[in-house]
Amino acid sequence: MSLRIFARDFLALTHLQWDVAKGVSLVVGPNGVGKTTALEIPEVMRHVYTHGPTAALEHHVGGAALLRRSDAPEGARCAIGVGVGDVTWQLEPAAAGAGISSSPAEVVRRAEQEIVARAAGDEFAYAGEHRLVARSQSAVRVAVDDDPDAESVLQPMVSALENYRLYRSYTYNLWKLQRSGSTASTNQWLHVNGENLFSVLRNWTLQRATRPHWEFVRDAMRELFPYFDDIDFEQAGQTVTVSVFRKGRPDVKVPVAQEATGFLMALLHLAAVASAPPNGIVAIDEPENSLHPRALQVLLEAIRERASQNGLTVLLATHSTVALDQFNSMPERVFVLESDGQTVQPVALSDLRNTQWLANYALGDLYKHGDFGAPSEG
Amino acid sequence: MTRSIDRVTLIVTGSAEKLGLPAALQQLWPDVDFDAQLTDDLTSTEVPADSTAVGGGLVSKFEKFAQRLVDAVTVPRSRREGCAGLAVGIDDLELVNLDRGEVVVARLKAAVDQILQGRTGDRNTVATGCSFHLLVPMLEALFFGDPKALQHAAGSGASASTFPVDADFEAFAVGDDAYLEPSDEVGHGWRRPDRSRHPKRYIRFLREQAEEPPYRETHHGARALRELNWESLVDAPLRGRFVGSLLTDLAFVLGDPVGVQLPLDTSPITWTPQHDPLLRNC
Structure with missing residues (x-):
């Protein structure tokens, strides 16, 4: 079952949309571009599930002021999420006063259909039915705990996160x-x-x-x-x-x-x-x-x-x-994170460069010389 | 014979060249896009004439450089970019190889020839689209041919240097006693035996004397290069002949450069157009 990791305007990440296939993949890029953050997102989501949004995000991020990418457009809301199979769970972490909100907006989609929808606040809907969320918990956790039907739908994703x-x-x-x-x-x-x-x-x-x-x-x-x-x-x-x-x-x-x-x-x-x-x-x-x-x-x-x-x-x-x-013979398994602020990241090296051209070089050599994943210069 | 060329790819071996040379050359040909790719240098150690192939799957520096050069005009680096119309490899001819320019060129050509074995169709593309040039003894020498560039590189007080601005910077040598005097004092990176002929070490010395921050190629070197006054490098006979080769070669394809009068004195090592060439210039 493949894993998808998503982020928008979260910490250093502008727009991350990463479909990770089974096997070994590398992620490369300059310092500070968000490689560790990208790897951390499934862990954050697991902790959101187990400990609730506030505790999880305070542990991983440190404070509300740091949540949103520092040069994100005015009014932009940050978001993180994961997907497993046909289920995607997305969260919009937000500040609440000086702290991190315990009831951020959340949405779970199954094959593009919303099955959990929570605007920022305590209430959420599962399959169109309104429920109350305990303040410190995520809507997904409440749905899994309280509804056998929700549990069967969400369990593969929850298991994947628990095993991450x-x-x-x-x-x-x-x-x-x-x-x-x-x-x-x-x-x-x-x-x-x-x-x-x-x-x-x-x-x-x-x-x-x-x-x-x-x-x-x-x-x-x-x-x-x-x-x-x-x-x-x-x-x-x-x-x-x-x-x-x-x-x-x-x-x-x-x-x-x-x-x-x-x-x-x-x-x-x-x-x-x-x-x-x-x-x-x-x-x-x-x-x-x-x-x-x-x-x-x-x-x-x-x-x-x-x-x-x-x-x-x-x-x-x-x-x-x-x-x-x-990974010289597997550039499709090398994912490059760069901070151009526009392109959806990361980009597989096989999409970033012509594979026929790549075949003439050692990827480490190209990386060393800044052909991809280089710090911005000037 | 000028051709319509949109993009020229420079294969370079230093950060200053990567950051500064495209803009520097664009001054002369404003309608052409220049970009630069970085690879390992060829001449920081003595280059032997014998081109014994590196075994065990290892690739020599010359092979890597030649591969970059050939690929720039024959294999698109990405779907978006396509091939360059022209590729120019440029490396320093460092002091240890100062009398071995022909050897360096021959080794590079041998590596190109090896890559083109069995690629008949690409031979002509490379022969008309690729060239190889040398900065002698290194990029920083050029700054001694342009007072303003020297100030960018070595600090605002650098005009008082003992290297005459009308001398041939490619035969760089200084007689500055303060720079050359023997000393046991440690902590000066420039205090090496070959310093009298080493422009980068002299720049470091000048910055230290002026209590300027240490020379950084990516900052001071790149800026000096970006704003280089090419005309002042080649405004006298027998001066800057390797630079003359580079500009003559480019002008042959791109047309007359803005602000530089042709013809220029050239070096026979890097401007020897042949009847049946492997590279454009040698």
Whole structure:
């Protein structure tokens, strides 16, 4: 099931309309153009669903004054939304006094027909029938909770959002992992801050159903780091940590605190992708951080293979020319965000440039030289 | 022989050229659109005469440059743009290669020839539509041929530089004692052994002396280039001959430039039109 992400005059985005297909896609563009925001929108919508509009938007945006694109036309209203299958959910975040409105305008369409419609305020209509919304909740949440019919229509979209995770490589808590390990838990899913990594990996090894997750991570790590052989999990009290075995040295265990940052980063990225359920959606912002170019190439190949086997959608926001080179033969999977203020973004590279021309170059080279996704100059 | 050309694509190797050269040339041919594409430079290290192919799927700098040049007139970059009517590759001939201009040109031509193997139809397009030129020893030398450009690049006090404005900037050399005096002092990026013949380092020195902000190619260099007075670069015999080659080549297709009198002295390295050429100019 494909995911669509939408935004208008939201933060740095002018007009985003992104149909994301299954498989691995890259999004590239200059700093500040809104790549991370684009990846964040499904997460925002999930939090709107689970925590209500005010809490979600305050958490992600920070304040009402920041919601709307700073150079949006006077009177323009910002909007964000997602679509899954034939259902699209759009929200118009708005200020209320100094804060963010708890009852923004919302609309859900199914094949162009409005099925949930809420003007800014407490009331909304589902299938034409008026209902009252609790102030802190979204209309979609109330509809799903209160109406079995609505639940059956909206559940695929809600499930897709619940299964969406955005991992920001720069917010992984590496220091804590290295020094203190993970708190023991029954988690099967890597948290977005990465802190439960060792606990999740160990849990995967314990059950037959999840052991393939661990095997995927371990096998990929062996390719990324030729010296790596295996991991031992160790629990002391409520803390799980790991030691690393090196090839040909079964007698020597290296504490993970002594491993390279890139080693831990790769482990986290692989665990992030392995966490996703079949047909799930994972986004990783700046996966290249701390990784040797060769390790990044192998990582992307492993992610691509996993996505293909499990029907995953994987979105990677990057500035890495090495990552781009891995897509030389797939320019249709490279999405370019630029800030021309007019064009609907992002644009697939295969639409932005002639594929016959692109075939003569390494995409990383073109990106480096500003042929696409370049900062504005002058 | 002039042709109707709407767009000229410049294949350049520096940010200042990318940002400034289209506007600079448009001064001379106001009816023509110039755009610029950036690629890796060719001459920052000594260019060997031997063009042994780079193996293992790696592409040499010359191959990349040649591909850009050929594609500009044979493969549309996007559906909207179409091919350029004319493509001009331009790179510095840096100090380390100053006596190797012929080698640089030969290597580039060999790479173009390689790309055109089996593409008979494109050979003529490239021979009439592509050329390759050199800025000697680098873009910043041109600013020493135009007092106003030098002020944009090196700061308003730069007219007091010891490089005479009527000297040949392509044979740049300064005898400024303050610039050349030996020193153990660290922290000056311009204090390198080859600085007497290095115009960009001298510009950095001049800005430092004048307590101006450091030289930025994308700002100071691009502005100096955009407003360059071409006429002052080629107003004396045997001066700016590589620039003369560039302008002569363009004038051959685009017609007489505004404000520059032809004919100009040219360099035989970059203006040797041949009977059966690979590129337009060499």
